Amino acid sequence: MIRRIETHDTMAHTPAPARRAGRRSPLATTALLVVGLLATGGAYALATTTATAETTAASAELIDEGGKLFAANCASCHGLDAEGTAAGPTLIGAGALAVDFQVGTGRMPMAASGPQAEKKPVQFTQEQIDAMAAWVADLAPGPAVPADRYIAGDGDAANGAELFRINCAMCHNVAGAGGALTEGKWAPGLAGVDPVHVYGAMVTGPQNMPVFSDLNLTPEEKNDIITYLMYVEENPSVGGWDLGSLGPVSEGLFIWIFGLGALIGVTIWLTAKSN
């Protein structure tokens, strides 16, 4: 199974050092991150080499493990054989990537029914997620977790930005701040989302998000989009604090409350008689 930098550090994984170094642009912060991860994950990586093996075929053992986890945690909604029930869709053909996205962002298992499944603290370790993904992938072919080079974020940021504006910005906002959908649904903000989850969302079209298959946006183009998102995240707004990148509404509120508010304070001081 292919892994990436884990942001949930309690389940720190077994990253291959070379891969990690190439993943992000060689910025100082990244270098620090690499050092930190090497220190914490290095020992673990030495102890268990299986997790780093870049194989696409999952072992029978892993699938078995996944089946058990599925039966215990998911089957009540998705059915014992993932055939789907009234409470949840079938997962036959959903693929490993969908499982990785849904469970890896904490959306699944769902806590309560609502307009849409929300991002929550992740309930499983990455091994468990991988196991379930392997089990689902074993049911029928579906989108697999992408190769590292497609989520490395080393593509063409300008092309990614243009594709993002055309395909994504109308829901997620040009700066990835998120936006409203119909009937209480929303497109989530993209800050801090792991590249593999960005990739997974595009390929699998979770919930109401349209599918952007490789025939629509090639894996390279997806990598460009990831590159752009990483650029935005790594380079804070040059003008100062960005007020949530929400556009004119937050700017208007700011000038009324803090700009005019401060100046009204000044006028009161100005016209009050001195002690």
Added chain:
Amino acid sequence: MSTTTTPPASATETAPGRGMRFTSWAANYVDERTSASTAVKALGRKIFPDHWSFMLGEVALYSFIVILLSGTFLTFFFDPSMTEVEYEGSYVPLQGIPMSVAYHSALDISFEIRGGLLMRQVHHWAALLFVAAIGLHMLRVFFTGAFRKPREFNWVIGFLLFVMAMALGFTGYSLPDDLLSGNGLRIIDGMIKAVPVAGAWISYLLFGDEFPGTDIIPRLYVLHIMLLPAITIALIGIHMVLLIVNKHTQFAAPGRTNDNVVGAPVLPAFAAKAGGFFFIVFGVIVLIASFFTINPIWNYGPYDPSPVSAGTQPDWYIGFADGALRLIPPNLDWVDPFGFTWPFGVLIPLVGLLVFLAAVALYPFFEAWVTGDKREHHIAERPRNAPVRTAIGAAGVTFYAALWAAASSDLIATHFRLSIEGVIHALQFATVVGPFIAFSITKRVCLALQRKDREIALHGFESGRVVRLPGGEYIEVHEQLDDFERWRLVSFDEYQPLMIRPNDDGKITVSQRVRAGLSRWFFEDRIAPVTQNELEAQKH
């Protein structure tokens, strides 16, 4: 040290130092050519009353000066052409992307020129502050009745300045030619096309082609940096002259009457305060611009008719118009029997807003007609002492606020976890019914506050001291106000509704009936100020 106040003739009386000699020479030189001493004599010791709310107009004026200064800097670098070029600047996510020269130069101001981004942010923040200060200033003038005779014209000029500020703001918002401003223009284009008979033609002529064309940015630029500022400066000039002619209003206080102005003279105290305040306003704007991003145009990318960003909104002062567009119910196109299309979904908000703006502009004349009041008013009224006017204002504010909120309906939905449909329906309700509710609540609150004032003026305020009387009864001691404190509570006018009277021909016209009816509505519920006799009676 004063350069202009010293009358040239008297300056020679004492044996002057070298600096003084130069000053008097210069003053004389100027005065012999300009008669400046006349102006100094007339204005130098003019009295300005002090109240924090009287400074709001100054905030607007000073932010306008900041806009002019920063805007001039920007014109040195901005190129409004819509010719297509490829981006070659330093912002990585746009490199190699085709864009207009206008957007390219706006990016260069932000990324390549030291202080350019600061000036852009100063300019934009100052613009938002300018309109906000005008809005608050108008509310202050409205709720204190400071628009009454002789200041009706100045209200109208102030209103025109508000409109100019919005026009300047919108043209400026459009200039960077980024995705946000382009979609804003597209909305304007859609609204213009809805105009009956000539809509398609007006749009075509304005844009110089089909939307978006290649002319609109240069055209808006000329309006933004020449025509609109010129009109605005002229209007500000008239506004100031009328302010001097009419003198400033003041709040009621002991010693202040309708016939005097109490405060600080222009030279030196008021000039120092007002001059200092200019620097403070400027400083606060620069401070905001150094720490807070405004309109990060680089995020939006060049204008392209296909993409759009979630959360596409106008700047706050156009929000009410955008909100009105959002609140109208669906499917209101009507094709008349001749085959012409009437897009009522756009026309109703458009006409509604024009009516609302006209009502704001003409309100002073309406109130003067209804009340029949032809006196000059120089005492700013406390809002509670004019309950119906205050209630009308509250209704207007509610209407505006509901439309304004509607412009951010999507952000309200996401940030408060509501459904967008629910937000829109609630705001539709608030727009239609809200003003009536606000009117009735405000009027009641005003009357209640007046009653409380009356109570305090008559009986004093509760001192918090509880005393046991010989009979065992407990009472709280009320402390009487002194004359100065009481004056603030009793110095207002009581009005009676107009009576219907026949005119010279012995007829009662419809307009008179309407007028009397409105007058009754205006003054029917009223609280009389405490009189001397009541006060005496209370004391015994």
Added chain:
Amino acid sequence: MAEAHDGTSGETAGKAVAPQQDHSAPPPAVAVVRADRIPNPGFPPERLRVTDLDPKKEKQAERTISALFFLSIIGSVLAVVAYIVFPIDELDPTTIRLNNMFLGIGITLGLLGVGIGAVHWSKALMHGHEQVEQRHPTRGSDEARERSVEIFREANAESGFTRRTLVRNSLIGAVVATPIPAIALFRDLAPAEDPVALLKHTMWDTGVRLTRDPSGTPIKAADVTIGSAFHVIPEGLAELESHRLEEKAKAAVLLMRLPVDELNEREDRAGWSYDGIVAYSKICTHVGCPVALYEQQTHHLLCPCHQSQFDVANHCAVIFGPAARPLPQLPITVDEEGYLVAQSDFTEPVGPSFWERAL
């Protein structure tokens, strides 16, 4: 200095009845003037400031004020220093942030120092007693008014403005006529074509391939998986030498694939879709924003500008928001190579409504 005054019965500005009262109107005297009004108590005793009472405090205020002015000088110098020591490095956006921030802090100090210092000076040290100025009615004096009437009368007599009615009226007519050329001048703001004809046609035509925005690569029907949304432009648009944006503003299309059984097609549009693939104009029929928020499960399209919602499963009927009409549908099919192509142009004008739209 300030005599007690109740604001309604003054001799100058506060007349209860204006002198130029119009006799046909109802009497405007509506303010109730009571004989037993509480009188204005006059000015209260003034409170002195600490700087008036205590020379030490005065000295202290002086020091504070000059310190503020010195601080301002330091700030202004710092701004210049910041300009030099925080240059913009093309490769590092952080430098712009630092330049913006430190330049701004310097200027802010420079401005606020002057401002706060001047105000403090005015408040603490300048003559602090309230002063009184009398108001006068805004109207000109009777003398001035009489003289102005006289001037107009003289001017009228000397010119014959009211007497020579033919001259006057023809002058008014002539002046009114002078702006007419300006109206004509504005015609050339735009080219000579008829905009209405332009609004009714787009680049789509029989056999024009649907291509991806912005790359312009053609799309095969098989590429469009269920739940997909493709942002589409007509073939050749990306290569247009002129009017690229104008054409794109009309021709932008959203391509979606729905499960066939969930797609409810109008009878008169049978054959406009291909195996569940439908193409709709992306330009909102409200005021023209790109409607592109496609929800693949509900099949709703949402406009991010004014929240109009369209139901793709039901020929894009308006189900919420201010839009007045369904989005126009582009009839599509596939060519022999399997690429999606338009059957024709849109059958109605795209985008917002206009006067001649239905003609």
